[in-house]
Amino acid sequence: MELRARLVVEGFITGLHKSPYHGFSVEFAEHRQYMPGDDIRHMDWKIYGRTDRFYIKQFEEETNLKTYLLLDISKSMEFRSDPNIRKIDYARFLSASLSYLMIKQQDAVGLALFDQEITQFLPPHATRSYLRRILTALEHIRPERRSGSGAALHQMADRISRRGLVVVISDLLDDPREIMTALKHFRHKKNEVIVMHLLDPLERSFAFGPPAQFRDLETDEMMTTHPWQIQNAYQGAMRDFLEYYQRTCRENRIDYCLIDTATTFDVALTRYLSRRGRLL
Numbered sequence: 001m002e003l004r005a006r007l008v009v010e011g012f013i014t015g016l017h018k019s020p021y022h023g024f025s026v027e028f029a030e031h032r033q034y035m036p037g038d039d040i041r042h043m044d045w046k047i048y049g050r051t052d053r054f055y056i057k058q059f060e061e062e063t064n065l066k067t068y069l070l071l072d073i074s075k076s077m078e079f080r081s082d083p084n085i086r087k088i089d090y091a092r093f094l095s096a097s098l099s100y101l102m103i104k105q106q107d108a109v110g111l112a113l114f115d116q117e118i119t120q121f122l123p124p125h126a127t128r129s130y131l132r133r134i135l136t137a138l139e140h141i142r143p144e145r146r147s148g149s150g151a152a153l154h155q156m157a158d159r160i161s162r163r164g165l166v167v168v169i170s171d172l173l174d175d176p177r178e179i180m181t182a183l184k185h186f187r188h189k190k191n192e193v194i195v196m197h198l199l200d201p202l203e204r205s206f207a208f209g210p211p212a213q214f215r216d217l218e219t220d221e222m223m224t225t226h227p228w229q230i231q232n233a234y235q236g237a238m239r240d241f242l243e244y245y246q247r248t249c250r251e252n253r254i255d256y257c258l259i260d261t262a263t264t265f266d267v268a269l270t271r272y273l274s275r276r277g278r279l280l
Helices: 002-017 045-051 087-104 128-139 149-159 176-188 201-205 227-251 265-279
Strands: 031-033 055-057 066-072 108-114 118-125 165-170 192-199 212-215 222-225 255-260
Touching: 002 087, 002 128, 002 265, 045 055, 066 087, 066 118, 066 149, 087 108, 087 128, 087 165, 087 192, 087 265, 108 128, 108 149, 118 128, 118 149, 149 176, 165 265, 176 192, 176 227, 192 201, 192 227, 192 265, 201 227, 201 255, 222 227, 227 255, 255 265
Parallel strands: 066 108, 066 165, 165 192, 192 255
Antiparallel strands: 031 055, 108 118, 212 222
């Protein structure tokens, strides 16, 4: 997990430096730009010699931002369509990459796993040694229960005492109104919120083809149908489902990002850095 996260983030940063995205402070992960009044004893003169810019050494106890990663581990996250990976695996790798990037940025990162409730919570810290605890928790995820996202997110909102950035990674396959009420709970407590809505490509298209038997991953209920007969109705319902989240998130100043398991990780990482840049 650690190796995968490092390769994703370092590849992303290399690409970022070659792209038009300037202003993301990823080049000097352990420094911040000099501000009037800073103690010049902490100035990094080596960086000044290379860049002709003033940077202050940022020590481990300093942190720019507290971020809470909230990861859905309900049974529906086990779905996958060939050749894509399971949603839960994509979510784990994305969470690991985000955690690695946040620690590299000297930001404090915490992790909460949820289904019907918060099953594990690691409060935010900014030390490099803490990253290993987060990655270990991600390694051992085993989806076992049905979703109850609304109640779990409310529970998490009550536990956050200091406002920060909340990143929710979920398929959101639950009552949309209950979920939105919970997301607004975070906003009411002055948190910034990013929702990374993760689906499998087939969950969006329903392009299954021949007659098939479907099993609900959370209830084990079985259904046999001809997918082409209901594809148009399904796609219409899915559009309504996605538009509801897009509209209500926009109305509540929540950053909504729709991704699927065929999407490269840099899309989500760029979205995070963009939001982070607006907060600092």
